[in-house]
Amino acid sequence: MAEKASTKKRAPEERDAEGPRDVPHALIKLIEDEGLQVGDRLPPELELVRRLGFGRSTIRETLKTWESMGVVSRNKGAGTRLIGEMSRNTLRVALTIKHEAESLIRMQQVRRPLEIEAVRLATRLATPDQRRVINARAAELIAVYEAGEDWRPADHRFHKAIHAATGNPLFEQIIDQILKCFHDIYETPFGKPHLGQDSIPLHRPLADALIAGDEDRAVEFTERIIDMVCAETLQIAENCND
Known part of the structure; x- marks a missing residue:
């Protein structure tokens, strides 16, 4: 039964x-x-x-x-x-997008210093084998991106390789926990599964700088990548309010 x-x-x-x-x-x-x-x-x-x-x-x-x-x-x-009119269609979309945008921005604000510190440590501490893995992950990510395929799994593997090179497992654990808290929004923000796609080409010079031991340049590219995602998020929210 x-x-x-x-x-x-x-x-x-x-x-x-x-x-x-x-x-x-x-x-x-x-x-x-x-x-x-x-x-x-x-x-x-x-x-x-x-x-x-x-x-x-x-x-x-x-x-x-x-x-x-x-x-x-x-x-x-x-x-x-x-104090504002409630429209079943337009306002429902606007409120949802506004809420998602603010949640995603807050998530990136928490993630930013963790990713930057992870890149700093990986640049200093990565072993030759770990640098080869990071190089391979970057090559995989760019190849998938240029083929027009879903690059998100490759992007995840690339960042995991950086986190592993820090020698501190807490970076990967904490960042994964942050992403899980915002899983739905992070996976398909605004119904758009490839938010931040324009930042993918910057992952190649990020990897090159890290492999070369250029800490300042590696951090610069990390900041630019996060800034691009945040700027795209804000633009989508602003367009919804227009």
Whole structure:
């Protein structure tokens, strides 16, 4: 006999694992289902936690994003009120993209110093064998990119080779944990699976500088790569708001 499907409501921490992009959808659906209009007050945060099943900090982060967009106003005494028109189609897309952009930028802000320090250490400490691996990974990445194929797995292997060359396994572990927290957004941000594609050619000179022991130049290319991804993220968010 087939088992009966479970109807048990998931705990907030389980729902949060679905990714930050799910929260705006859930909130917009609640607003639409309740028929809330400009001037109406949203349920308190604790009630939103209970009804939607997401953690309070996750919901609060989304509401802060909406406040910065002029969609809601937040006041301790008056609660959270709608101050902007809610459109089922256009605003749903705008809110989701804005939220994803801010989440991705925050992730890159945390990742940046880790990647830079990893490159510094790898440039100083990599063994000849590790430098050969980094060179091979860079060649693989560029070949896949130029062939027009999905370069993300090769990019991951390239950066893992750099992390391994630091001699400190925590770099790979911590960066992987950061990426897992934003897995959905990082894998297909804005529904665009190849965000940061224009930065891929810079990985070749990054590898060359690291292999040559040129620490400053290796760091320079690392910073340029991260800056390009962040700039593209911001441009997509700005275009959505136009």
